[in-house]
Amino acid sequence: MATTTDPQQTPSAGSLGERLRVPSRFPYRTIAMGTIGSTLLMLAALGAGGTLVRDPILGHGPLSWIRYGHGRILANVMLYTGFALIIWAWVRLGRYALAGRIGSRPIVIAAACWMAPLLVSPPLFTRDVFSYLAQGAQLLHGLDPYANGPAELTVLPDVVQNVHPLWQTTPAPYGPLFLLVAKGIVSVTGNDMIAGVIATRLVLMIGLIGMLWSLPRLVKHLGGKLPITLWLAIASPMTVIHLVGGPHNDLLMLGFLTVGVLAALERKHVVAIVLVTIGMLIKPTAAWALPFLVWVWANHLPGDRKVVNFFRAGAASVGIFLPVFVAGTWLSLGSVNLGWLTGLKAPTLIANWMNFPTGIGEIFYSLVNLVIDVEVSPFVTVFRAIAMVGLFVFAGWQWWLARDGGYPAIHRMAIVLLAGAIVPPPSLPWYLTWGFVVLSAFEWRRRNLAVVVAVSVFVTLVYYPTGEQALYDWWFMAGVVAASVYAAASLLRPDPLGIVAAWRGKPVEQFLPAEAPRSS
Numbered sequence: 001m002a003t004t005t006d007p008q009q010t011p012s013a014g015s016l017g018e019r020l021r022v023p024s025r026f027p028y029r030t031i032a033m034g035t036i037g038s039t040l041l042m043l044a045a046l047g048a049g050g051t052l053v054r055d056p057i058l059g060h061g062p063l064s065w066i067r068y069g070h071g072r073i074l075a076n077v078m079l080y081t082g083f084a085l086i087i088w089a090w091v092r093l094g095r096y097a098l099a100g101r102i103g104s105r106p107i108v109i110a111a112a113c114w115m116a117p118l119l120v121s122p123p124l125f126t127r128d129v130f131s132y133l134a135q136g137a138q139l140l141h142g143l144d145p146y147a148n149g150p151a152e153l154t155v156l157p158d159v160v161q162n163v164h165p166l167w168q169t170t171p172a173p174y175g176p177l178f179l180l181v182a183k184g185i186v187s188v189t190g191n192d193m194i195a196g197v198i199a200t201r202l203v204l205m206i207g208l209i210g211m212l213w214s215l216p217r218l219v220k221h222l223g224g225k226l227p228i229t230l231w232l233a234i235a236s237p238m239t240v241i242h243l244v245g246g247p248h249n250d251l252l253m254l255g256f257l258t259v260g261v262l263a264a265l266e267r268k269h270v271v272a273i274v275l276v277t278i279g280m281l282i283k284p285t286a287a288w289a290l291p292f293l294v295w296v297w298a299n300h301l302p303g304d305r306k307v308v309n310f311f312r313a314g315a316a317s318v319g320i321f322l323p324v325f326v327a328g329t330w331l332s333l334g335s336v337n338l339g340w341l342t343g344l345k346a347p348t349l350i351a352n353w354m355n356f357p358t359g360i361g362e363i364f365y366s367l368v369n370l371v372i373d374v375e376v377s378p379f380v381t382v383f384r385a386i387a388m389v390g391l392f393v394f395a396g397w398q399w400w401l402a403r404d405g406g407y408p409a410i411h412r413m414a415i416v417l418l419a420g421a422i423v424p425p426p427s428l429p430w431y432l433t434w435g436f437v438v439l440s441a442f443e444w445r446r447r448n449l450a451v452v453v454a455v456s457v458f459v460t461l462v463y464y465p466t467g468e469q470a471l472y473d474w475w476f477m478a479g480v481v482a483a484s485v486y487a488a489a490s491l492l493r494p495d496p497l498g499i500v501a502a503w504r505g506k507p508v509e510q511f512l513p514a515e516a517p518r519s520s
Helices: 018-020 028-048 071-096 106-121 128-140 158-160 175-188 193-221 226-233 237-244 249-265 269-282 284-300 306-333 341-349 357-370 379-401 406-422 431-440 445-462 474-493 499-504
Strands: none
Touching: 028 106, 028 269, 028 474, 028 499, 071 106, 071 226, 071 237, 071 445, 071 474, 106 193, 106 406, 128 158, 128 175, 128 193, 128 269, 128 341, 158 193, 175 193, 175 269, 175 306, 175 357, 175 474, 193 226, 193 237, 193 406, 193 431, 226 431, 226 445, 237 249, 237 431, 237 445, 249 406, 269 284, 269 306, 284 306, 284 406, 284 431, 284 499, 306 379, 357 379, 379 406, 445 474
16 A cells, blocks of 8 residues: 555646546544445434333433424434444445555445444344344343244343334244244343444454454465455445344344354364355354365365265265254253244235345336236246246256356355345345455456446335334435436446535546556
8 A cells, every 4th residue: 555645635736637647654533424425324313213102211301302393304404414424435445445545444444434323323224123122122131032022022122122012923034043033132121222233243243353353265276356345245234233223133144154154264164064054043144155165075085085075074964954043942942942944934925126026026017007907926926936946947957057066156056145135035135245345356348337326325215213114205216326326427437426526626538437447
């Protein structure tokens, strides 16, 4: 890294393109912009986020106005302003990383600064954390979270009443080890929802630490560039706003997954199977990775007999998986209760077009309904079933193609994790991190990164800050699409529409892509 000052702070520089050519030691202003945005998110969430039914701080005090009427409108304006600042800062940081102007340290510091205010924020774009705490409370008080929803609790009223109505009577869809974690949190925080949310975020930071430790090492195996990897996996709005600001237990699972994948590549296969199985006991979708790790192990065994090596690695993997699975389940639930596997059906209650089989079913329903009065559910059910068959065929084919192990096996594993987030219902925004975090350690083309930017902005905005979906608010979605495309274009060239140039009264030619850095 060069040691000259940040071009953002060099007033003598001419065009934006010229400023971007100047190497930067540390992008202070970019990090500060995102930190201001994150602070605005935190403050605005007090009125526009996943607020409590009975808020002990804002419920009836002098600040309660932010939760109602014009105060809530102001909170929403402030929240989306903060969101825009974070995206602006993230995209600008990405341009610097692509140009080779910054290393990994400023990106990690930026992510830390952007996450810090959100550690004490009300939940953003979701209310799932309230379900986590309620299901932990069920386990704490001797109830089976896989048999009934939190509504059966007769204690901890604040915990129960803040669960979304859809999940009040729905069994838990999470792994037993995560419910044990939630039980531990509730045993400390009790009926205090604010403390419960903050404690949950702090525990989930274990996953972030695992990612920060493993990703630099994964990059060495998978051929990526560390600043780009950290920019995608750690500083992304999907991580900062969804996984931390949410918060979501996917963050904890990803920590075990990434460390497990690294262990497999470094020939520590027993450790790899144990860690990924633990990840599965937190979030069951980590199971997609296990069959691919068998190929990695098989190709590390000596000898040329691939079939024999496959069966040796497969038998050893199963021999490790089963006791870890049974022990984790027993430790969490006090028995080998496999009811949590049937609980995986619970998320299918969410139906919207972000899950593309559901969307196709809704389109066909709309066309048929023009002629005949029919129900939507058969159409959605049929297309979901077709898509699931296709997913298993696709996953099986990718697994077979990964039989040479190594780099290709991990790449195909990440693709299947991504498909597992998109095809089965529901397709929730933060699910995309399952594949993106692992894929971030590979080499990326600039235009593909622009697509990731568009997707990241889009999926972060398709839910309102309260956690309710915005997918059928078509005017709002048009604005979301426009913002996503503009953010993607801004990664490829600064100020793609010449807005900043016009505001500053400078010729648009100064902002053309020929003036921007061309390095990848």
